[in-house]
Amino acid sequence: MEEWAANTTVGRHIFNYNYRMTDTTLRDWELVNVVEAENEPGLTEKIYIWEKTGSRGKTLVRIGISEHNDWRLAQAQLQSHLMHSTRPNIPREFGKLAEIGDVIFACQPRDAKVVAAAFFTRGNVTVTVSSVGETVIDISNIVSMLDRALSETPSTQEIKKGLAEELAPRSFEAMKGETVKVIDKLPEPVARSGWIKIIAPDGELRREEDSVVYVSSQAGEKKVGQYWIVH
Amino acid sequence: MSGLTASYINWKMAAEGTTAATKAIILDFINTAPNAAAIAGIEPSEGPVVDEPGVGYGDQVRDYDIGITVAQQIISKRSSLGGFTNLTQLSNIKGFGQDKFNDLLYSFSKTVHEISAIQFNFNSSTITNDALNVRKNYSTPSPSPSWSKGVSHTFADSPVAYAIKETQGKPLGIRVSLKANGLSAAFVRAIGDGCLGSVNEQLVTFDSDGNSGFQTFYLQNPTFHANGVNAYNISLRWQWRYLPTDPWREIVTTKHRLFVVLESPTLPWVQTVGSTSLPWTDALEIACKWASGAIDKVTAATRITERYNGCGRVSYDTISGATMYGWASYNFTQMINRLNGGPGLGEKVNCTDSANTVSTLANLLGCDLWQSRMEANFDLNPVIAIGYNVWEVPFGSGFSYHEVPWTGACTEVDHIYDGCLKVEGDADPTSAPHVPLLPTNMLFGECVTMNYRLRLCPPTPTGCARCHAQPGTKKRRPII
Numbered sequence: 287m288e289e290w291a292a293n294t295t296v297g298r299h300i301f302n303y304n305y306r307m308t309d310t311t312l313r314d315w316e317l318v319n320v321v322e323a324e325n326e327p328g329l330t331e332k333i334y335i336w337e338k339t340g341s342r343g344k345t346l347v348r349i350g351i352s353e354h355n356d357w358r359l360a361q362a363q364l365q366s367h368l369m370h371s372t373r374p375n376i377p378r379e380f381g382k383l384a385e386i387g388d389v390i391f392a393c394q395p396r397d398a399k400v401v402a403a404a405f406f407t408r409g410n411v412t413v414t415v416s417s418v419g420e421t422v423i424d425i426s427n428i429v430s431m432l433d434r435a436l437s438e439t440p441s442t443q444e445i446k447k448g449l450a451e452e453l454a455p456r457s458f459e460a461m462k463g464e465t466v467k468v469i470d471k472l473p474e475p476v477a478r479s480g481w482i483k484i485i486a487p488d489g490e491l492r493r494e495e496d497s498v499v500y501v502s503s504q505a506g507e508k509k510v511g512q513y514w515i516v517h
Numbered sequence: 518m519s520g521l522t523a524s525y526i527n528w529k530m531a532a533e534g535t536t537a538a539t540k541a542i543i544l545d546f547i548n549t550a551p552n553a554a555a556i557a558g559i560e561p562s563e564g565p566v567v568d569e570p571g572v573g574y575g576d577q578v579r580d581y582d583i584g585i586t587v588a589q590q591i592i593s594k595r596s597s598l599g600g601f602t603n604l605t606q607l608s609n610i611k612g613f614g615q616d617k618f619n620d621l622l623y624s625f626s627k628t629v630h631e632i633s634a635i636q637f638n639f640n641s642s643t644i645t646n647d648a649l650n651v652r653k654n655y656s657t658p659s660p661s662p663s664w665s666k667g668v669s670h671t672f673a674d675s676p677v678a679y680a681i682k683e684t685q686g687k688p689l690g691i692r693v694s695l696k697a698n699g700l701s702a703a704f705v706r707a708i709g710d711g712c713l714g715s716v717n718e719q720l721v722t723f724d725s726d727g728n729s730g731f732q733t734f735y736l737q738n739p740t741f742h743a744n745g746v747n748a749y750n751i752s753l754r755w756q757w758r759y760l761p762t763d764p765w766r767e768i769v770t771t772k773h774r775l776f777v778v779l780e781s782p783t784l785p786w787v788q789t790v791g792s793t794s795l796p797w798t799d800a801l802e803i804a805c806k807w808a809s810g811a812i813d814k815v816t817a818a819t820r821i822t823e824r825y826n827g828c829g830r831v832s833y834d835t836i837s838g839a840t841m842y843g844w845a846s847y848n849f850t851q852m853i854n855r856l857n858g859g860p861g862l863g864e865k866v867n868c869t870d871s872a873n874t875v876s877t878l879a880n881l882l883g884c885d886l887w888q889s890r891m892e893a894n895f896d897l898n899p900v901i902a903i904g905y906n907v908w909e910v911p912f913g914s915g916f917s918y919h920e921v922p923w924t925g926a927c928t929e930v931d932h933i934y935d936g937c938l939k940v941e942g943d944a945d946p947t948s949a950p951h952v953p954l955l956p957t958n959m960l961f962g963e964c965v966t967m968n969y970r971l972r973l974c975p976p977t978p979t980g981c982a983r984c985h986a987q988p989g990t991k992k993r994r995p996i997i
Contacts, residue, residue, distance in 0.1 A: 318860045319851075323997060326845040335860045348841065348863045372838030372867050374894050374917040393837040396913060403837040416839060418863025420832070 290361050290389040297357045297388030299486035300409035301498055302436050303472055305351060306481060307334050312428065314339050315347070329354075329363070338423075346419030347428060352412045356492035360407040361389060367405050367414055379404065383426055386433045387413070400424035408436040410493070439485055440513050453482075453512040460489075460502035468510045469498040479516075486510045520613050523605040529615075530604065533622055538727070540604055542625045542698050547591060547607075548600050549667075556588035558767055565767045569623035583620065587612040624766075627699035629721075629757035632769050635664040636692040636731065637677040641790045644781055645687050649678040650788050651776075654799040655850050655997055662694075664771050671772060672750040676798040677713075678776040680883060681742050689739060691716065692731040695768075697723040704761065705734075705768075707753040713775055714739035716753060741777045745812035746882055748805035749775040776801040779817060780883025784993040785847075794996060796881055799853055804878040811882070818879040818886060818922070818934050819957040825875050825903075825936040826955055830856050832904020833937065834865035835911065841865055847873040847994040864904075868920045871903065871937035873994055876922035879934070880993070886934065889927035889991035891961075892918045895974050895983035898946045901939040901953055908951050915980075919973070920990075923961070927991040932958050933969055940972035947975050961986055 309317040319335035331352040338345035354360045368376055368391060379392035379401075387406030395402050401424055402417040413432055417423045440450035456468045468484060472493070484491055487510075489503040500510055530540070546565065550556045558565055566583045583591075590610045595601055607613060607621075637648035644650075652658045653676070660668065664675040679689070693716075697703060701723055707716035717737045721729050741747070751773045756765040776798065787794045807824035811817035834841065841862050842848045848862065852874055855861025866874075869888070876886040896915040899908040925931035935956040940946060942954030944967065954972070962968025964981040974980035 319854075319862070321848065321851055321862065323843060323846070323848055325843050333862055335863055337860065343860065346860065346863050348865075366844075367839065370840040370844045370869060372916045372918060373836075373912045374914060376837055395836050403834075403839065405837075414839070416834070416837065416841070416863070416865065418834070418841065418865040420864060422836070 287361055287365055290364075291358065294357060294361070294388040296437065297360075297407065297409045298490045299488055299500075300357075300437055301484040301491035301493070302353065302409060302411050303482040303484075303493075303498070304480075305353065305411060305436065306332065307349065307351075312336055312431075318346075335418075337419075341419070341421065344420045345423055346417070347423070347425060348414075348416045348418040349428070349432070350412075350414040354410045354412065355494075356490070357388065357407065357409050360410050360412045363412040364389065364391075364405055364407050367412070376405070383429055386429055390429075392429075395422050398422065401426045401429070404429045406433070408433055409491070411436055435515070436483070439511060440483075440515065449516050451514040451516070453514055456500075456508075456510045456512065458508055460500075460505065460508050462502055462505045464502050466500050466502070466508075467497050468500050468512065471496045472498065481515050483513045483515055484510060485513075520610040521608050521615065521618055523608040525615070526605045526608055526618065529618060530622070533626070535622055535626065536698075538698055539622070539626045542628070542630045543604060543621060544601055546625065546630065547595065550588075550592070553585055553588035553592050556591060557583055557585040566617075566620055566624045567766055568620050583613075583617050587617060625698060627759070628766070629695055629697045629700065629703050629705060629768055631666060631696035632664075632755050632771060633666050633694040633696055633728075634662040634731070635675075635694075635771060636662040637773075638663065639690070639692045639731070641788075644680055644788065645683045646690055649680060649778075649781070650790060650795050651676060651678050651798055651801070652793070652795040654797045654853070655793050659795075659798065662692075664773065666769075669771070672774045675771070675773040676776065676801075677751075677773050678778065678796060678798070678801060679741065680778050680781050681745070682780040682883070685742050689736040690733050691736065692733050693729075694731045695721060695723070695729040697721075697727045697729070700727075700759065703757045703759055705755065705757045706765070707734075707755045707771075709736075709751060709753050711749050711751045711775070712739060712741040712744060712777075713749075713751045713753075713773070716755075721757075741775070744777070745810050746779060746805055746808040746817055747777050747810065748802065749777075751775045774798070776805050778805070778882045779811070779814060782883060783880040783885050785877060785996050786881055797849075797853075800849065800878065800881055803853065803856060804881045807878065808882055814879075814882075814884045815958050817882045818875075818884045821879045821882075821884075822875050822922075822934045822936040822957045823955060825871065825878070826939070828856060829904075830858075830864070831866045831870075832864055833902035833911075834867050835902065835905075836865075838867045838912065838916070839865075840867055840869040842870045842873065843994070843997070844869055845994070846997050847877065849873070849877055849996040866903070866937075868916075868918075868935075868937045871935075872920045872922050875934055875936040876993070877996060879922065886922040886924060887927050887991040887993060888920055889923040890918050890920045890987045891970075891984050892987050893983065893985075896977060896980040897973060898941055898975055898980075899949075899951060900941075900973070903937050908949075915974075919984075921956075923986075923991065927988040928986050929961050929963055929970075931961060931986075933961050934958065935969070940969070942972070946972045 315336040390406035393403040706718040755768040808817040939953040942952040960968040
């Protein structure tokens with residue numbers, strides 16, 4: 287895990303809060319089950335089961351999303367997922383999904399050159415995507431879509447279309463190592479309204495109780511982008 | 518038009534001094550009867566409407582009460598009205614004449630007319646003389662009392678569970694609440710149609726409002742102890758009479774869903790009132806069906822293992838071997854959904870999911886299994902993974918760990934049940950031909966004698982020698 291941490295750059299300064307999938311998130315798929323389970327005290331994982339339209343239950347994808355207070359805890363959860371998988375030495379992904387997430391592990395079935403399971407973190411979020419139906423499918427596109435949703439700054443077009451809203455950014459002077467509160471109080475999670483994405487230029491973002499704080503890695507003027515992403 | 522007139526009906530009730538309570542009981546009776554047979558009764562028994570012996574046509578002491586044909590006419594009129602609101606609406610029904618109306622008034626002016634509620638589990642702290650504390654599933658409690666008038670309609674609406682070991686040879690009580698009209702006491706019993714037996718005759722007293730409160734009855738000659746694990750639909754046909762010499766008259770037939778387990782369920786199941794880990798009747802439906810007829814714990818656990826392995830609803834995650842249904846707590850709710858035909862959390866499972874399912878279902882019946890691991894990074898012989906029918910070495914090499922239901926201290930000298938895979942059953946598990954063997958009650962063993970460990974792993978330094986029981990990992994995961 288220390289190696290993962292050493293190679294984590296972008297994820298340190300991305301923070302997502304209340305990310306949710308809705309029944310229109312995946313085109314040509316039907317959301318057939320949504321489960322929120324508190325797998326460990328204080329840790330809720332949202333599990334989405336998607337069925338490919340017309341597949342009659344044979345093509346299923348399981349997507350698990352868990353949010354943590356910071357990127358290190360997300361990576362710890364990733365390690366838990368790997369430790370509860372019986373396949374020895376699940377490989378780090380160095381192929382076409384290598385740029386996905388802060389750290390990503392991916393598996394292919396023995397008889398096909400497709401990615402059928404992936405485990406990754408992006409910032410404070412741990413994501414698992416698995417083909418869990420009778421028909422094994424390539425989940426690469428879904429993995430890429432999820433990582434973009436969690437990591438990319440909304441485009442001007444998305445903002446114009448009302449798919450995202452830029453909240454008042456926090457701009458301030460910060461000393462190196464200084465901790466600044468960028469959100470005083472996170473709103474209560476609401477099922478369908480949207481989620482908050484925070485992207486800082488550097489340093490680290492983490493949650494402290496109901497606040498989100500930024501720890502600057504260098505002195506200077508900082509602008510921390512905050513976005514409300516509509517589902 | 519045949520039948521009575523409304524004015525006759527009013528006159529007759531005034532002449533008889535029919536009370537408002539009696540009128541209400543009669544209205545409730547004809548409005549809630551599910552069909553004509555419920556009004557006409559079961560021949561040759563009398564009731565629920567009986568003939569007033571001193572009045573009527575012919576020279577018989579007891580002539581006809583309401584038969585099936587007239588009962589159907591009443592039902593038809595009820596349908597056309599959307600329900601009776603007044604007894605005068607019984608006018609102009611073909612075949613329903615003065616005698617039958619007279620019998621109706623007679624039958625309900627002095628009667629035990631209602632079973633209000635039945636408690637099979639009335640002592641939440643014991644299970645030796647009454648039923649187990651249960652709930653429907655994680656989010657829904659069971660009805661309390663177990664059966665209630667107007668609420669419990671189907672067998673499934675009234676679940677009851679007993680443990681064979683704890684109740685064997687013990688008197689089994691139930692508590693029943695009844696209502697009467699015009700009576701201060703009556704004898705009550707119930708005829709059972711199955712292995713719960715009947716309910717013994719008891720003298721029941723009623724207060725001035727006609728309520729009995731909960732009174733204790735005893736099951737007579739239950740036979741479920743001899744049949745092992747099972748689930749039954751049981752009917753109890755409740756009857757009453759005023760004098761010991763009177764014929765029995767019908768009250769109502771109640772329906773119940775009976776679950777029979779071997780012993781008090783073990784963890785994660787508890788008997789703590791209010792706990793979400795009380796035995797789930799949704800899970801009892803599966804466990805009692807899969808282990809049907811088992812009379813001991815080994816047989817019960819074996820059948821659960823076999824039925825899980827062959828259920829056709831799950832298959833091994835041959836891509837990553839990931840735990841899909843939870844490892845800190847076990848999402849049994851979603852596994853039940855999957856087993857019952859729903860999506861659950863997908864078709865794919867691994868050994869942890871399988872160990873959780875088999876042990877949780879088996880322990881519901883009174884077995885005493887743990888979920889425990891063997892580790893680490895060991896080679897495997899060819900096996901048949903759940904949901905497949907080919908011999909393969911998983912992931913081309915082996916497992917980082919494996920988890921199974923395990924007995925006792927979960928060591929080499931204890932036994933395992935593995936619903937996740939079949940091992941080679943002949944003398945040489947390392948090579949073809951292969952004989953499939955589902956490991957049930959199999960000694961884990963060492964690396965010298967052919968037991969589970971040597972069937973699972975080759976006898977090599979990277980095979981069996983690395984596959985060690987890890988009793989420190991044994992647990993019974995909480996269920997959600």
